Amino acid sequence: MPEYDANGxxxxxxxxxxxxxxxxxxxxxxxxxxxxxxxxxx
Numbered sequence: 001m002p003e004y005d006a007n008g009x010x011x012x013x014x015x016x017x018x019x020x021x022x023x024x025x026x027x028x029x030x031x032x033x034x035x036x037x038x039x040x041x042x
Contacts, residue, residue, distance in 0.1 A: 002014075
């Protein structure tokens with residue numbers, strides 16, 4: 001589910017129950033403006 005700021009800019013992507021839906025070892029993104037932040041949910 002995409003998350004947007006007050007100006008309509010994409011600021012995050014949230015996948016509910018992602019651990020049960022996909023086995024994602026690596027995500028490669030290119031040419032995104034701003035800082036890329038990583039987070040590991042527990």
